[in-house]
Each structure stands twice: as structure tokens, then as C-alpha cells.
Amino acid sequence: MEGEINRSVHPIFTRDPEDFMQYLNKQVSVLKEDGKEVTGWVYTIDPVSESFVLLSFTDDKTQLDIVMGPSVRQVSVLDENSETYKKRIEAMFRPPEVEALSEEELEKRKNVLKSWLLKNRLPVQVAGNNGELLSISDALFIEPPYGVENCRSTNEIILGRIQGLIKNMPSDQEEWC
Structure with a gap:
């Protein structure tokens, strides 16, 4: 019709x-x-x-x-x-820098970053099928190897603030810089 x-x-x-x-x-x-x-x-x-x-x-x-x-x-x-x-x-689909790190090193990086984010009162949780991601209120995800460039978010304001926080993490907190 x-x-x-x-x-x-x-x-x-x-x-x-x-x-x-x-x-x-x-x-x-x-x-x-x-x-x-x-x-x-x-x-x-x-x-x-x-x-x-x-x-x-x-x-x-x-x-x-x-x-x-x-x-x-x-x-x-x-x-x-x-x-x-x-x-x-x-x-095959991991960045080369992730391949260069052992599982223990990646786990340590994840825990150090999670601790830093929690210390700054952010609601961070472990996410992903294998617990490989850090998630902040499902608005931002941090992938291995847990650096500034590994943050993913569609919200540019949240992305910029979390990346700034990671950049300013004290060296004694971040032993893997």
C-alpha cells in the first residue's frame, strides 16, 4: 500500500x-x-x-x-x-608494547593504576572478558598496558581529565614509567 x-x-x-x-x-x-x-x-x-x-x-x-x-x-x-x-x-591484535610485557608486569601495572585512581576517589572497576580492562563508570576504559594512550572514551572531557591524572601519577606510585 x-x-x-x-x-x-x-x-x-x-x-x-x-x-x-x-x-x-x-x-x-x-x-x-x-x-x-x-x-x-x-x-x-x-x-x-x-x-x-x-x-x-x-x-x-x-x-x-x-x-x-x-x-x-x-x-x-x-x-x-x-x-x-x-x-x-x-x-595478533595486541599492540607490540603489550606483547613485550609479561602477564605479571601487566597485572602489576593494572593494580598500581587502579590504586592511584581509587586514591583519587574515582569509581574504578575491573572489566572485560578476562579482567584486562579498568573501567570508570562505564564512561572510560583503560586497556593494557595501562598508559595515557590506552584510555578510551567518547567523552572528551572525561578522557582529558583521566589522562591528566595518569600523567601526574607520582613516580613512587608508578614504578613502570
């Missing part, structure tokens, strides 16, 4: 993100609408476009495939051992 409004709702509002989370770090086979099949380890899935980012490993190379959401017809899990390539996948 003419003048009728299309009231269809985008799938992001009806599909549970947990549906996608079940595939993370698992080896899957994605059947596309053209009949082709793409196999790889799931790095991430965009919940809006429903596109899959897959990594495949051979002895001498790593291949990245992006399967666009509209072309996905079926997803089958081939290997559920999410730990098989998890560290290798995560290492």
Missing part, C-alpha cells in the same frame, strides 16, 4: 548477542549463500552486520577472512576447544 510505513525491526534489536558469543574462539565452517564454505577460528562477530571474522592457520601463514552477514546461511562448529588458538589470536 502507498504511504505504508515499513515497520520491520533490524535484527540487532531481536537477536540475542549471546547467540554470537557461543562461536568466539571456536573453529567453525560458514556456509555462504553462493554454496561456498569458509572455515576458520572465530576472532569476532559484528552484531550489527552479523559478519564473521575468521582466522586460518598454516605452518607458514595466517589467513583472515571476513564473511559478510547477509551471505551467511549456516554456521557449524567444527572444534569447540576455544583455548587451542585463543592466545595466538589475541596476540
Whole structure:
């Protein structure tokens, strides 16, 4: 009918993100609408476009495939051992300075910074899937290796103030400058 409004709702509002989370770090086979099949380890899935980012490993190379959401017809899990390539996948997308630090050093940096932020009466909490982020009221996140350049926020005022606070952290508080 003419003048009728299309009231269809985008799938992001009806599909549970947990549906996608079940595939993370698992080896899957994605059947596309053209009949082709793409196999790889799931790095991430965009919940809006429903596109899959897959990594495949051979002895001498790593291949990245992006399967666009509209072309996905079926997803089958081939290997559920999410730990098989998890560290290798995560290492590919970490900044080099994070790779140079041990897990103990990163944990120490996180705790020193958290202590400094708490001392300044900020509501800081540990966040992220693996507890790797520091979060201040869900308005700002600090990623490893927990420096000024690792702060993420859409609020420029909060971002500037927290970065200034980190820059002014006393050297006896921040042994890893």
C-alpha cells in the first residue's frame, strides 16, 4: 500500500548477542549463500552486520577472512576447544608494547593504576572478558598496558581529565614509567 510505513525491526534489536558469543574462539565452517564454505577460528562477530571474522592457520601463514552477514546461511562448529588458538589470536591484535610485557608486569601495572585512581576517589572497576580492562563508570576504559594512550572514551572531557591524572601519577606510585 502507498504511504505504508515499513515497520520491520533490524535484527540487532531481536537477536540475542549471546547467540554470537557461543562461536568466539571456536573453529567453525560458514556456509555462504553462493554454496561456498569458509572455515576458520572465530576472532569476532559484528552484531550489527552479523559478519564473521575468521582466522586460518598454516605452518607458514595466517589467513583472515571476513564473511559478510547477509551471505551467511549456516554456521557449524567444527572444534569447540576455544583455548587451542585463543592466545595466538589475541596476540595478533595486541599492540607490540603489550606483547613485550609479561602477564605479571601487566597485572602489576593494572593494580598500581587502579590504586592511584581509587586514591583519587574515582569509581574504578575491573572489566572485560578476562579482567584486562579498568573501567570508570562505564564512561572510560583503560586497556593494557595501562598508559595515557590506552584510555578510551567518547567523552572528551572525561578522557582529558583521566589522562591528566595518569600523567601526574607520582613516580613512587608508578614504578613502570
